[in-house]
Amino acid sequence: MFARIQSDIQCILDRDPAARSRWEVLTCYPGLHALIFHRCAHACWGWGLRWLGRFVSHISRWLTGIEIHPAARIGERVFFDHAMGVVVGETAAIGDGCTIYQGVTLGGTSLYKGTKRHPTLGCDVVVGAGAKILGGFTVGDGARIGSNAVVTKPVPAGATAVGNPARIILADAQADNQREVAAQRMGFSAYGVTASDDPISLALRGLIDTCARQERQIAQLSLAIKQLSAGHPPVTSVLDMPPTTSETEKLNRLIE
Numbered sequence: 001m002f003a004r005i006q007s008d009i010q011c012i013l014d015r016d017p018a019a020r021s022r023w024e025v026l027t028c029y030p031g032l033h034a035l036i037f038h039r040c041a042h043a044c045w046g047w048g049l050r051w052l053g054r055f056v057s058h059i060s061r062w063l064t065g066i067e068i069h070p071a072a073r074i075g076e077r078v079f080f081d082h083a084m085g086v087v088v089g090e091t092a093a094i095g096d097g098c099t100i101y102q103g104v105t106l107g108g109t110s111l112y113k114g115t116k117r118h119p120t121l122g123c124d125v126v127v128g129a130g131a132k133i134l135g136g137f138t139v140g141d142g143a144r145i146g147s148n149a150v151v152t153k154p155v156p157a158g159a160t161a162v163g164n165p166a167r168i169i170l171a172d173a174q175a176d177n178q179r180e181v182a183a184q185r186m187g188f189s190a191y192g193v194t195a196s197d198d199p200i201s202l203a204l205r206g207l208i209d210t211c212a213r214q215e216r217q218i219a220q221l222s223l224a225i226k227q228l229s230a231g232h233p234p235v236t237s238v239l240d241m242p243p244t245t246s247e248t249e250k251l252n253r254l255i256e
Helices: 002-015 022-028 030-046 050-064 173-185 199-229 247-255
Strands: 105-107 132-134 160-162 167-169
Touching: 002 022, 002 030, 030 050
Parallel strands: 105 132
Antiparallel strands: 160 167
């Protein structure tokens, strides 16, 4: 029990730059208090003391503003940041290392008892303020749920869900890195643009990709022209032409 509390305190110190000491976290963070209450309520629920578990959960809600059903399963190093108004349903499960901000609901869309009505969050999921995750599906490891998103379908691991209804944006780290390098050559950083679903952001990303392609084509054209001027055939990676084609035809096709 004490080892879990120490782990919870350390994860808050690691993720919240406003946290200055262990004593401050222990005494002033309602998210930590809610976790401690929940573990007591969950133990009572597992021992068959259902009313006592609900009563402990009710006291926790009154003191912290965070409502967690005693039957919900919560992993290690979970951080409820601010967390006022968070609601976690009976069949919900939260994986290790998750971060949940204020106003989040892990709710259900079914009224049938004994069924999986609430979502399961994988490890290291971040749920933004005001997000609603509704249904008995799974949010994959490392996923990100945007603020005020309404998610009603599974989210793949590493993906981002934003909007109402939520749109799934799959991460492409390799493309983002290539775009960042191209943007730096043009004199600005791609990190200056906004989220991946913003129209202006998408337009800027398209311009960056187009400029990068044009730079490559210009470099290939320049190399081919130099080789033609020197009387050497162009490299096959630039022009895939039969050797019998005349130099003039090659240059015309290159310009086209």
